[in-house]
Amino acid sequence: MTKSQFLVALALVVAVAVCVPFDLKQTPLLAEALTRGNKISITGNSVLSHTSRCDQDSRSLVSILANDLRQPVLDLSFNGQSLSEAANFAAVSLKNPHIQTVIFPVSLFEFVDWDTDPIRTYALFRLLNPDLDAASLAERAQSPGRFSGQESGLHAAFDYDGIHYPDYDGIKQHYMSYERDMMRCPENDGANLKFTAASYHHLLMQFPILDKPLSLVSSLGKDAAQRRKSLVVVILPIDFELFAKLGVPGLEALHAKVDHVVQTLGTDGLNVIDLSASLHNNDFADRWCACGHLLETGRQLTAERIVQRIPDSTRNILDSTQNVAVYYH
Amino acid sequence: MLFNSFAFLGVFLPITLVFYWILRKLNHHSFAIFALAAASYIFYLYGETIYPWLIVVSIVFNFALGRWISVSKGPKRRVVFIIGIAGDLALLGYFKYAFFFADNLHALTGISLLDHSIILPIGISFFTFTQIAFLVDAYRGLVADANPVSYSLFVTFFPHLIAGPILHHKEMMPQFARREAGSVLESLASGLPLFAIGLFKKCVIADSLSPFVSALFAQASAGRPMTLLEAWAAAIGYTMQIYFDFSGYSDMAIGLGRMFSINLPINFNSPYKSLSIIEFWRRWHITLSRFLRDYLYFSLGGNRRGPARRYANLFITMVLGGMWHGAGWTFVLWGALHGCYLFIAHLWQHLFPKARLGRTVSWAITLLCVIVAWVPFRAENIAVTGNMWLGMAGAHGVAVPNWSRMGALLRETGLPMINMVFGRADVAITLAAFLACILLPNSQEFVARFKLGLDTPGYGAIRAGAASRWWAFGWNWQTAVVSGLIFGVALRYVGGYSEFIYFQF
Numbered sequence: 001m002t003k004s005q006f007l008v009a010l011a012l013v014v015a016v017a018v019c020v021p022f023d024l025k026q027t028p029l030l031a032e033a034l035t036r037g038n039k040i041s042i043t044g045n046s047v048l049s050h051t052s053r054c055d056q057d058s059r060s061l062v063s064i065l066a067n068d069l070r071q072p073v074l075d076l077s078f079n080g081q082s083l084s085e086a087a088n089f090a091a092v093s094l095k096n097p098h099i100q101t102v103i104f105p106v107s108l109f110e111f112v113d114w115d116t117d118p119i120r121t122y123a124l125f126r127l128l129n130p131d132l133d134a135a136s137l138a139e140r141a142q143s144p145g146r147f148s149g150q151e152s153g154l155h156a157a158f159d160y161d162g163i164h165y166p167d168y169d170g171i172k173q174h175y176m177s178y179e180r181d182m183m184r185c186p187e188n189d190g191a192n193l194k195f196t197a198a199s200y201h202h203l204l205m206q207f208p209i210l211d212k213p214l215s216l217v218s219s220l221g222k223d224a225a226q227r228r229k230s231l232v233v234v235i236l237p238i239d240f241e242l243f244a245k246l247g248v249p250g251l252e253a254l255h256a257k258v259d260h261v262v263q264t265l266g267t268d269g270l271n272v273i274d275l276s277a278s279l280h281n282n283d284f285a286d287r288w289c290a291c292g293h294l295l296e297t298g299r300q301l302t303a304e305r306i307v308q309r310i311p312d313s314t315r316n317i318l319d320s321t322q323n324v325a326v327y328y329h
Numbered sequence: 330m331l332f333n334s335f336a337f338l339g340v341f342l343p344i345t346l347v348f349y350w351i352l353r354k355l356n357h358h359s360f361a362i363f364a365l366a367a368a369s370y371i372f373y374l375y376g377e378t379i380y381p382w383l384i385v386v387s388i389v390f391n392f393a394l395g396r397w398i399s400v401s402k403g404p405k406r407r408v409v410f411i412i413g414i415a416g417d418l419a420l421l422g423y424f425k426y427a428f429f430f431a432d433n434l435h436a437l438t439g440i441s442l443l444d445h446s447i448i449l450p451i452g453i454s455f456f457t458f459t460q461i462a463f464l465v466d467a468y469r470g471l472v473a474d475a476n477p478v479s480y481s482l483f484v485t486f487f488p489h490l491i492a493g494p495i496l497h498h499k500e501m502m503p504q505f506a507r508r509e510a511g512s513v514l515e516s517l518a519s520g521l522p523l524f525a526i527g528l529f530k531k532c533v534i535a536d537s538l539s540p541f542v543s544a545l546f547a548q549a550s551a552g553r554p555m556t557l558l559e560a561w562a563a564a565i566g567y568t569m570q571i572y573f574d575f576s577g578y579s580d581m582a583i584g585l586g587r588m589f590s591i592n593l594p595i596n597f598n599s600p601y602k603s604l605s606i607i608e609f610w611r612r613w614h615i616t617l618s619r620f621l622r623d624y625l626y627f628s629l630g631g632n633r634r635g636p637a638r639r640y641a642n643l644f645i646t647m648v649l650g651g652m653w654h655g656a657g658w659t660f661v662l663w664g665a666l667h668g669c670y671l672f673i674a675h676l677w678q679h680l681f682p683k684a685r686l687g688r689t690v691s692w693a694i695t696l697l698c699v700i701v702a703w704v705p706f707r708a709e710n711i712a713v714t715g716n717m718w719l720g721m722a723g724a725h726g727v728a729v730p731n732w733s734r735m736g737a738l739l740r741e742t743g744l745p746m747i748n749m750v751f752g753r754a755d756v757a758i759t760l761a762a763f764l765a766c767i768l769l770p771n772s773q774e775f776v777a778r779f780k781l782g783l784d785t786p787g788y789g790a791i792r793a794g795a796a797s798r799w800w801a802f803g804w805n806w807q808t809a810v811v812s813g814l815i816f817g818v819a820l821r822y823v824g825g826y827s828e829f830i831y832f833q834f
Contacts, residue, residue, distance in 0.1 A: 001805050003514040009809035010521060010816070017817020120821070177547045 019120060026085075026121065029076060030128070033093040038074040040310070041093040042103040043086035045110070047236055048077040050293040052285040054185035057296040064303040065103070069310065074099070083110040083213050084117055084125070084134065087220050091129040094220075094227055101310060102224065104217070105234040107292050108258060108276065111214065112154060112207040133219035135212060158206065160198040179288040187295065189242055189281075190288030197246040199290035204238070205250045209257050218268040225269070230311050233265055233272045236292050237302060241281040273309050275302055330375040332581045333532050333823050341372060342585070346517075349589055353510040362505055363478050365486070365589065372487040373451070380450040383420075384485065390416060391460040392480045395467040399475070410468045414461060421457045424449055429656030452491040454653055456484050458620055463498050465624055472498065479505040488585040492578050494596040494616040500783055504591050511590040519779035520587035522802050525816035526772045527580030532822035534762050535574035541755040542566040542707070549716045550709050556728040560720025562751050562759070567707045568700045569762040572601065575614070580772045583782045594619075595773055595782040598791045601766040604691040606670040606698060607678075611788045619785050621650050640675065644668035659705040659714060666702045770795060776802050 001009075033041065042048065042062055049060045059067070066073040076089040083106060090102045117125065119137075126134065155168040165171055175195050182191035190196035217233060224231035235258060244251050258276045265272045281287075283298030294302060330337045345368040352361035374381050394413040398406055424447055431443035463480075466472050483501045484490075545563035549555050555563070579596035586593040600613035610618050626646045632639040644665070651664020677684070686694070701718070708714040719725055729735045730751070773782060777795035779802065784791060795801055802808040 001809075003512070003518040003804055006518050006804045006806075006809050007514065007521070009806055010518075010813045013810050013813025014817040014820065017814050018820050118821075173543060173547045177544060178551050181548065181551050181553050 029078075029089065030092055032074065033076055033089055034096050036074045036096065037098045038072050039098060039100045040069065040071065040103065041074040041076055041090070041096075041099050041101075042105070043081065043089045043093075044077040044105040044236075045081045045086075045107060045291075046077075046079040047107060047292050047294060048075070048105065049079065050285060051299075052187060052293070052295050054187050054285075055296040057300070059296075059299070061294065061299045061303060064299050065306060068303050068307045073103075082117070084216065085121075086110075087132060087134075087216050088125040088129055090220055090231070091132055091223055094224055094229055094231075099229065101230045101232060103232050103234065103306060103310070104220070105236050105306075106217070107236045108209075108238060108261065109154065109203040109291075111209045111261060129223075131219065131223055133212075133215045154203065154207070158198075158202050160201050161194060163194060163198065165195075165198055165202070176289065179286075183286075186282075187285055187287065189245070192288070193246060196242070196288040196290070197248050199288060200239075200243050200246065200248045201250075203290045204243070204254055204257075205248065209260060214261065214264050217265060218270065221265070221268060221270040230271060232306065232309055233270050234302075234306055235262060235272065235274045235276045237279040237283070237294065237298065238276045238292065239279070239281055239284045239287060239290075240277055242284070242287055245281070271309065273306060275305055278302070278305060330372050332578070332585070333528060333819075335823065336375070338820075338823065341368075341375075344368075346588060350510075350513045353590075354513070356510070358508050358510075359478070362482055366478055366482040369482065369485040369487040369490060373485060373490060376491070377451040379448055383450050383453070384456055387417075387420065387456060387460065388481055388484050391464060391484075392477055395460075395463050395472060395480075396475050398464065399467040399470070399472045406468070410464060413464045417457050417461050417464070421453060423447070424453055426652075426656045455489070455491065455493050455495060458495055458653075459484055462495075462620060462624055466498065473502075476502075476506075486586070486591070488582040489593055492575070492582075493614075494579055494582060494594045495620050496593065496616070497619075500594060501591075516588050516590045518804055519776070519781055520584040521816070522584070522779070522808060522812035523587070523772060523776045523781055524581050524584030525812045525819065526775065527577040527582075527584060528819040528823075529815040530573040530577030530580065530772075532819045534758070534765075535570050535577060536822065537758050538566050538570040538573070538755075538762065541751045542570050545751065546707060546709070546713070546717075549713045549720075552716070554725035555716055555720030556725050557720060557723045558727065558730070559751075560717050560725075562756070563717065564700050564704050564721060565763065566751075566755070566759050568601075568703050569759055569766065571703065571706075572597075572766060573762060576772070587779075587781050592781065592783050594785055595791055597771065598773065598789065599766070599771040601696055601699070602692070603695050603699075604688060605695055606667070606674045609695060609699060610667075610671070615785050615788050617650065617653075619788070621646050622787075625649060636679065640672045643671045643675065647671060654706070658711055659708055662705040662711065662714065663702055666698075666705070670698050670702070770798070770800065774798075775800070778803050 042065065048062050051058050051060055057064075062073055062075045062077065074093065076093060077086075081089075086104065086106070090104055093099045093102055122134070122137070125132075126137075157167045157170070158165050166174065175192065179190055179192065179195070221231050221233070238254070238258070240251070240254070243254065255277075258274065262272050262274045279294070279298050279301060283295055283301065285293040285295045285298070330341060332338075345365070348364050348368070349361055352358075352364055370384075373384060377384075391413065394409055394416075398410050398413070401409070428443050428445075428447055431441070435441050463472065463483075479502055480498075482505055483496060483498055486496070486501075489496055542563055545555070545559055545566070548559070549563070576597040583593045583595065594616050596615050598612040598615065600609050603609035603612055626642055629642040629645060630638055631642060645668075647668035648661060648664040651660045651662070651667070654660045654663070701721070704717045704721075705711070705714040708717060716725075729739055771791075773791050774795035777792035782791075802812065
């Protein structure tokens with residue numbers, strides 16, 4: 001082999017290795033979304049898998065849901081899943097002939113930093129779900145996370161109440177680890193309430209709700225309707241009580257944001273369950289992060305309310321003694 | 330500018346390569362060297378925005394003095410030499426150690442000389458050491474070349490500028506003076522595979538270890554007593570992280586140098602395979618070891634003044650070597666520990682010259698000592714070091730991860746569990762990295778056929794026999810596929826902010 005042939009071959013292999021949208025985390029999950037024999041699938045972020053060490057009942061929200069529905073649920077959620085990822089996983093599972101219902105729980109803050117996939121994942125999603133109303137390739141290519149997939153707004157440093165907070169990595173290192181360390185049972189509102197207040201401001205108030213993620217979810221609903229399947233959008237609970245107690249400005253504006261999301265999606269004909277104000281302060285875990293993690297009571301109530309809205313045709317009433325499996329990832 | 334950034338890989342490197350090779354092929358040798366020096370300064374400016382002039386002042390100062398010393402005779406020569414060394418040490422002392430000494434003085438006496446830390450100029454330790462060696466050699470009459478552009482490139486050549494290898498003018502100046510252009514294709518086809526290995530080591534392995542190591546040390550910094558598994562996971566994780574981070578950088582530097590047809594000295598030779606701590610320092614950061622030996626240990630008298638003085642010199646050299654890494658008691662402790670290790674190792678050899686512990690035992694003891702010593706190197710302060718060491722000794726108890734089988738069993742008994750900040754994936758990556766360190770050939774052995782990098786006399790022949798092995802890279806399709814794959818996979822990890830550990834030194 002000559003040196004020029006060697007260099008050309010090397011360059012070709014590099015190009016293939018860079019561009020092939022294989023991902024160790026997402027590719028196997030996508031395969032499951034397409035092939036598993038479940039009737040119900042669910043997508044979402046860490047709220048779905050989180051449990052607290054203070055809980056007696058250590059089942060996750062998905063486990064409780066599966067138990068209440070008395071059938072296995074295909075769990076397509078993972079920590080840090082963005083709205084764009086969730087929508088694409090949901091769309092892929094809608095192509096699965098067995099899936100009848102997709103549960104689509106969303107945290108309000110996901111309507112801000114919603115499209116965080118690196119370009120190669122974006123390209124794979126576009127290939128799999130060309131009808132979803134995603135960002136254009138040009139928009140995606142201009143995003144700061146186009147290669148790394150890192151989020152922009154919510155991951156950036158910010159100031160609140162005269163204090164400068166570092167970017168997400170810095171916050172994890174300096175604030176979140178401290179909170180985890182200080183956490184005792186029962187869980188409280190956090191050791192550093194200034195940080196808790198800053199978290200609520202940053203995640204829920206600092207940025208406006210964007211139209212693009214709303215139209216993405218609407219297009220997912222249309223896809224489901226065309227396939228005669230059901231999509232259940234769940235607006236996950238927000239700790240409004242703590243938001244008010246901490247004196248974070250903009251409580252009414254926060255309610256208005258939720259109303260805007262619910263109305264927009266409802267107008268587009270989607271089945272939306274607004275659980276944003278359904279829980280009390282003491283139903284929430286990890287309150288300092290404002291990320292909506294739930295304690296066992298919160299998970300049980302949330303699961304109960306979701307189950308009430310699942311179409312009867314999907315529910316498969318089994319003998320109550322039958323064990324129910326959930327596929328975890 | 331970071332090697333693992335799109336600005337470097339997509340813009341700086343291609344443009345610099347094209348300009349350099351066009352000039353070389355047009356036989357504009359001097360212009361090519363000048364262009365490379367200018368590009369290196371631009372590379373430096375990209376990251377150093379506060380003191381961009383400092384490196385220029387340092388180069389002019391050292392070059393002028395070195396040149397004067399090398400051509401002069403008489404008593405003034407010694408005075409100028411002392412002024413030069415004092416100037417370099419003052420520069421390093423001010424930027425790197427002034428706040429440390431002021432802080433300690435304040436703690437001891439209450440006198441406040443400095444109330445804020447001083448921002449450290451990028452690469453100051455590396456370019457100062459490089460030039461101290463130049464002055465010493467000029468004084469010893471070993472400097473022949475006096476071309477200012479070549480000298481400037483010797484100091485600023487971007488592959489080594491920020492985190493080494495620490496170059497010696499004797500091995501670089503002849504290469505800069507060489508007028509034959511060499512082959513572009515051969516240079517690229519030799520340098521790229523090693524660069525790819527380095528990028529993979531940094532972006533895929535070291536950066537994957539970084540989050541959980543940081544999280545564990547953050548827990549220790551927050552004052553949480555570290556349990557046995559947590560403390561060992563942190564220490565072993567960091568041991569792997571710093572090796573793959575720094576040796577990855579060195580591989581990239583050597584690979585980059587070769588793309589310009591310039592060979593840099595080899596810096597790592599499977600240090601975690603060492604069977605003694607003496608061997609470890611012949612395999613780890615070889616160019617720093619060489620510098621410390623030639624310009625500090627020998628200057629202190631080396632082993633010429635009896636065993637007691639020899640051990641003292643070793644200890645002093647290692648403590649100062651520790652302090653070279655940073656102004657802090659943790660670095661002093663790290664250096665002192667290695668000083669003690671070396672003292673014990675040499676004493677053992679002296680007292681029991683025929684004693685053999687066996688390869689496995691020797692290797693295990695050596696690695697254990699190295700891992701224990703990395704704790705203060707990474708820890709924020711002595712208290713955190715103490716917390717970690719106590720944890721490693723089991724003084725804070727043993728907690729089992731929630732995710733383990735044992736954790737599941739214990740949870741059912743109702744015992745309180747600790748939420749560990751590392752998971753199965755972290756353990757798997759650390760284990761894989763550890764096995765790669767001790768079972769696989771090192772990067773230099775993989776690319777032995779390309780004859781990349783310069784060996785350092787007295788530090789062992791690194792690539793002996795490797796070139797004939799079946800796994801050795803060559804200009805064939807197997808190497809194209811393997812190095813292309815690791816390059817491509819590494820590129821997928823490029824983009825996030827991840828600084829090299831040795832940038833801070």
